[in-house]
Amino acid sequence: MSVPEPTKLLIVDDLPENLRALDALIRDEQRTVYQASSGEEALSLMLEHEFALAILDVQMPGMDGFELAELMRATSRTRNIPIVFVSAAGRELNYAFKGYESGAVDFLHKPLDPDAVRSKVKVFVTLDQQRGEMRRQLQALERSRREQEVLVRELNETQAELQRSLRMRDEFMSLVAHELRTPLNTLFLETQMRSLQLKRGNLPAFNPEQMGTMIKRDERQIKSMIRLIDDMLDVSRMKSGTLSIRPAKVELMPLLERVVSDLSLAAAAAGCNVVLAPHAPVTGFWDEFRIEQVVVNLLTNALRYGVGGGPVEVSVHEDGCHVRIDVADHGKGIAPDYLERIFEPYERGAKSGEPKGLGLGLYISRQLATSHGGQLTVRSVPGEGATFSLLLPCTEAALKAVAPA
Incomplete structure (x- = not known):
């Protein structure tokens, strides 16, 4: 089983000391923490990395946390990144309500409770790891599905080839029987005719001229069978790599x-x-x-x-x-x-009549x-x-x- 990649977290604050403190609080071996000191820098990082969680300071010069959140929700790549807002302002300003309206999943007030921060971050890290594992499993299932499709296709092709081979075998045996039967029947009929002539004592039927004609007919039929057998032997030798060439x-x-x-x-x-x-x-x-x-x-x-x-x-x-x-x-x-x-x-x-x-x-x-x-x-x-x-x-x-x- 492959080791999952470290979970990426983003923290955004305009004060370096706040970034260092929050980084020290949430970092561990299975997490990579990226820091941004402005909304613009945070957006640039989001275009390069996929974050499991973004912790945004509300009050920042230039682009504040709420504006950054609105931009994130308007972009498909960053739309689904969970946002946790952090603010040092009093609760009476009702920032939490505005933060939830901006799409935040939580709102933390400073000074931060270390245990609460670690607990919340752990929840989102776990969710991200579960999503990653599910994604890997889906990818593995998709690979398996594609492999099965290939196997099924190869099996179908093999089955079709096997059926074709069986048809060719049956056709071949039928052809061999047909091609050998013709000269064998001719020889058999010739033999019967000669036996009949001998039984009747018709020796003139075997004069030198008639005998020569009979022999030539016999030779043609025998050569025809020999050629058929030689062809079959040649194919067998070619497929086994034993056909000899004598140059x-x-x-x-x-x-x-x-x-x-x-x-x-x-x-x-x-x-x-x-x-x-x-x-x-x-x-x-x-x-x-x-x-x-x-x-x-x-x-x-x-x-x-x-x-x-x-x-x-x-x-x-x-x-x-x-x-x-x-x-x-x-x-x-x-x-x-x-x-x-x-x-x-x-x-x-293919031509008219039965091809030989x-x-x-x-x-x-x-x-x-x-x-x-x-x-x-x-x-x-x-x-x-x-x-x-x-x-x-x-x-x-x-x-x-x-x-x-």
């Missing part, structure tokens, strides 16, 4: 040419083509597998959501010791309030860009397509600066 010298243009070629059939199925703008050779120090993973994610995303009658364009731009890979589409674009959300895990773009995938591609891609000391950003105008930009440092030193020890 080495990489030639960028052959990597991009290979990815564009591999996705040409998917682009044709989507009704467009992928165009790689020519560029001089670019060499960097990256994890080739991870950079290819990012580019594949960006192109797959563009083919899925950005097809709008024009090609998907891949271009390379050098800026000092950095290289930027742009993947631009001519689709419907992305709403401004959605530009950052698409990089969150399990967020999937777990909504992890862009999240993983941005994390991989960051792991290389780079950035993955997007700019888009609704109705005019979107451009994803992968910015990477080319030097080994830049990568080592962000790589875990």
